[in-house]
Amino acid sequence: MTDAVLKIENLQTYYGKSHILHGVSMEVAEGEIVTLLGRNGAGKTTTLRSLSGLTPPREGRIEIFGNDTTRWPAYRIARLGVGYVPEGRRIFPNLTVLENLAVPMTRPGPWTVDKVLELFPNLGTRRDSWGRQLSGGEQEMLAIARALLVNPKLLLLDEPSQGLAPLLVREVFRVVASMREQGISILLVEQNARFGLEVADRVYVLNDGQMIHSGPARELAKDEERVRALAGVGGKEDGVLTAKPKTSAA
Amino acid sequence: MELLLFDAFNGLIQGTFYALMALGLSLIISLNSVINFAHGGFMVVGAYLAYTLAPYIGFWGALFAGPILAGFIGIIVERTLVRYMYGRPDPIYSLLLTFGFALIIEDVVRTIWGAQGLPFEIPSALNSPVSTTYFFVTGYRLFVIAAIALATIALFAFLRLSRFGIRIRAGILDLETVSTLGVNVYLLRSVNFAIGTLLAGFAGVLAAGILQLAPTMGDDVIMATFVAVVVGGIGSLLGSVLGGLLIGLAAGVTTAYYPAASDVVIYIIMAVVLIVRPRGLLGQEGLFE
Secondary structure (H helix, E strand, C coil): CCCCCEEEEEEEEEEEEEEEEEEEEEEECCCCEEHHHHHCCCHHHHHHHCCCCCCCCEEEEEEECEEEECCCCCHHHHHHHHEEECCCCCCCCCCCCHHHHHCCCCCCCCHHHHHHHHHHHHHHCCCCEHHCCCCHHHHHHHHHHHHHHHCCCEEECCCCCCCCCCCHHHHHHHHHHHHHHCCCCEEEEEHHHHHHHHHHHHEEEEECCCCEEEEEEHHHCCCHHHHHHHHHHCCCCCCCCCCCCCCCCC | HHHHHHHHHHHHHHHHHHHHHHHHHHHHHHHHHHCCCCCCHHHHHHHHHHHHHHHHHHHHHHHHHHHHHHHHHHHHHHHCHHHHHHHCCCCCHHHHHCCCCCHHHHHHHHHHHHHHHHHHCCCCHCCCCCCCCCCCEEEHHHHHHHHHHHHHHHHHHHHCCCHHHHHHHHHHHHHHHHHHHCCHHHHHHHHHHHHHHHHHHHHHHHHCCCCEECHHHHHHHHHHHHHHHHHHCCHHHHHHHHHHHHHHHHHHHHHHHCCHHHHHHHHHHHHHHHHCCCCCCCCCCCCCC
């Protein structure tokens, strides 16, 4: 693929002494939605942290829009046009909704504060509420809105459906799908395999820090047994309602 | 009664200085994660630079130039020394660095300006008592309270209304996420450190007009400033202001009844606060609990 917006090769990433990613490689093409599936602790979040510059890999190479960003600080990667919606949203609780939206360094582009409030009307009505007062769904919308203000060409989403009611999960995925129409490429990390597969063009599956599967999303979506075997999460039982791996006891 | 008022007013003045110092210290602790033992040193630097410049640019010019230079030195120190401490989880490194730097500042000041105290001229218009009964209420002391109140309001307005200020507040809780939104957090930290040292320098110039200049003038304030931050609650800027005013006032009132205990009383307050409410008056939950 020559038009890859993101290309990572052989990432070896550590948290201190623990070796998390053992040679992860993947690509995202322009305009593509790619989902990264995997069990809890497989290294999905670490992959996103590596390529957003938060936890740089010890070895390997990351190329974003043709730039070798392997050793770049996070803010420079963001300024290239990479939006990051972190796991758990990480809304600034001590800032109002509008203040949360004032934090991003806005690149020129279609997204402005007015535009994102149009996309998420709920946020508009709560513009002066503190971040800590928002519901989980509102926080997710705010996290996406905040990342959009960077005017990204590549959006990294870490478990946007986590802890949300089914209706809100639908809403999130409607927005994700509409991003593609704006020409934004998306790398989506999901525990919720059903939705992750539904919205994606292609899918990768991580296990113990290694890629164990890659291919078209549609193909995998049809094979529920395979999904369960690969990612440990199925289509039905582990669908929306139970998509909170960290709170569900074994 | 007059004696009590006298001591309480002195305590209030003292408290405003603690509050201003604690504000800067608190900003630096919160965003730079560095406990700046050299904070008193920046106060001294601001005061002495103002003293040196005052003959050329006057009191009013020096009142602004001293703090701005202290802020400028703050940026240099942050860029060349302090930033190397950020990656180290153990606070002992930054403590040692800033403590050493405090000693260096004190000795450099002693070398340049001498160990003797130096008088700092303030405009005579500000120097006269407001009334004969309350002889201790001079124009300058009222001016100091107003100036510190104004600086505090300006800082809070900056943090509330400007984008840069909003980013500082966001970074205090989650600097990592701020960086993923394209904000140069290295610059953010440098400027934040400079704002902190600028406030210290401002406190220095104002203090020089009441006391006289001495290389050790920072030492007398720095411990009380730490107490103010802890009493107010680490991470809370408003708490630092309240903490500073509270311990200043408490020390002043204690002086009226039992002068020997005035130094001790602030530590007693700190101990009581830490026992009853470990997070401090306005501190966030969970930081020390």
